[in-house]
Amino acid sequence: MKMHNVKHHLTDQLLMAYSAGSLPEAFNLIVAAHVSMCDECRAQLASFDSVGGALLDGTDSEPVSQDCFAETMRLISSGALRPEKRSPARGDAASILPAPVREYVGGDVDKVKWKPIGMGVKQAILPTSKDATARLLYIPAGAAVPDHGHRGMELTLVLQGAFVDETDRFARGDIEIADEDLTHTPVADIGEDCICLAATDAPLRFNKLIPRIAQPFFRI
Amino acid sequence: MKTKYDPTDWITHITRIREDKDQAAFAELFQYFAPRVKAFLMRSGADATLAEECTQEVMATLWQKAHLFDASRASVATWVFTIARNRKIDALRKQRRPEPEDLDWGPEDEPDQEDILSLQQESEQLGRAIAALPEKQRELIEKAYFGDLSHSEIAEQTGLPLGTIKSRIRLALDRLRHAMK
Numbered sequence: 001m002k003m004h005n006v007k008h009h010l011t012d013q014l015l016m017a018y019s020a021g022s023l024p025e026a027f028n029l030i031v032a033a034h035v036s037m038c039d040e041c042r043a044q045l046a047s048f049d050s051v052g053g054a055l056l057d058g059t060d061s062e063p064v065s066q067d068c069f070a071e072t073m074r075l076i077s078s079g080a081l082r083p084e085k086r087s088p089a090r091g092d093a094a095s096i097l098p099a100p101v102r103e104y105v106g107g108d109v110d111k112v113k114w115k116p117i118g119m120g121v122k123q124a125i126l127p128t129s130k131d132a133t134a135r136l137l138y139i140p141a142g143a144a145v146p147d148h149g150h151r152g153m154e155l156t157l158v159l160q161g162a163f164v165d166e167t168d169r170f171a172r173g174d175i176e177i178a179d180e181d182l183t184h185t186p187v188a189d190i191g192e193d194c195i196c197l198a199a200t201d202a203p204l205r206f207n208k209l210i211p212r213i214a215q216p217f218f219r220i
Numbered sequence: 221m222k223t224k225y226d227p228t229d230w231i232t233h234i235t236r237i238r239e240d241k242d243q244a245a246f247a248e249l250f251q252y253f254a255p256r257v258k259a260f261l262m263r264s265g266a267d268a269t270l271a272e273e274c275t276q277e278v279m280a281t282l283w284q285k286a287h288l289f290d291a292s293r294a295s296v297a298t299w300v301f302t303i304a305r306n307r308k309i310d311a312l313r314k315q316r317r318p319e320p321e322d323l324d325w326g327p328e329d330e331p332d333q334e335d336i337l338s339l340q341q342e343s344e345q346l347g348r349a350i351a352a353l354p355e356k357q358r359e360l361i362e363k364a365y366f367g368d369l370s371h372s373e374i375a376e377q378t379g380l381p382l383g384t385i386k387s388r389i390r391l392a393l394d395r396l397r398h399a400m401k
């Protein structure tokens with residue numbers, strides 16, 4: 001899934017936390033999805049992994065028990081070790097969802113189980129751990145996602161089409177990083193329906209009455 | 221007789237494991253990395269028993285996946301780190317870890333010797349640059365990697381303001397980038 005012209009990237013903070021393994025699953029998913037689409041962040045991530053390697057190399061060691069090696073050899077010969085999964089293979093050029101997202105959906109966009117959340121906007125929540133939420137959003141061309149603020153951090157990665165909000169324009173591969181200070185109204189470009197992956201670590205806070213009441217029901 | 225561990229030498233160890241199932245090479249690799257992996261897991265919150273169990277799994281994974289190691293893409297220490305980190309997420313956080321999709325590396329699978337050499341040199345350079353960081357900065361980077369803590373959790377634990385933590389980490393990364401130029 002080669003990308004061109006990605007303008008909005010991940011921050012050092014997010015890449016480092018992904019490398020360290022301290023992000024919630026929903027955030028790991030969106031970082032993995034952006035890196036799948038962005039060679040620049042992929043290279044940055046490799047650097048952060050090498051920081052981890054250098055730290056491991058330089059760390060004080062903790063003595064292991066005497067039979068630790070023998071136990072490891074036993075584990076190897078028993079064949080009981082679960083094979084660690086390999087990186088997901090890339091899809092064909094026509095796939096819209098990057099491979100890590102396809103793994104959560106069970107296929108490409110045609111397999112997404114959308115639920116309408118009003119004004120033509122649809123969403124599908126992906127099964128991640130509960131400390132943060134990942135969902136796919138479908139915004140018809142020209143439509144707006146209701147004006148909302150966030151209690152925590154919200155990341156939005158564009159997978160198809162583009163959206164514009166108070167800050168900038170975001171096209172395929174771009175990621176918007178919004179914190180509590182930003183209240184925004186993303187509007188999908190006219191050209192094409194917009195599909196995004198969004199991750200939040202706290203429920204969104206809608207500024208209009210109806211969506212706020214709806215929030216607990218739709219888990220947004 | 222080998223007495224000094226030279227980081228480029230670990231590549232030879234992995235090759236011996238991959239090609240000859242060489243247990244002596246594995247034992248040396250184990251002796252060096254297993255106590256470090258155990259320390260990493262304990263600092264991430266595992267008790268000694270769990271850390272030891274996970275260390276065995278991490279080291280067994282190294283043996284099993286030796287054929288997947290690519291010395292032009294990562295140092296052996298970095299490869300061990302990523303396996304240990306994934307094990308940590310699985311065992312301690314009980315979460316899946318989504319990985320980016322694989323790049324197409326093309327038909328020429330044999331990594332270029334020059335790439336391998338420059339990557340190993342950069343890894344050593346990075347190790348020295350991290351060791352040379354001011355202590356306050358290095359401590360925070362270590363906490364971020366080894367403490368399994370977000371920046372706000374580090375703030376809670378250290379009592380430092382979040383802004384101070386963020387700027388110290390940023391300064392540390394600037395220094396590392398400068399050192400790697």
Ligand SMILES: [Zn+2]
Nearest residue numbers: 009010038041
């Ligand atoms: Zn990027």
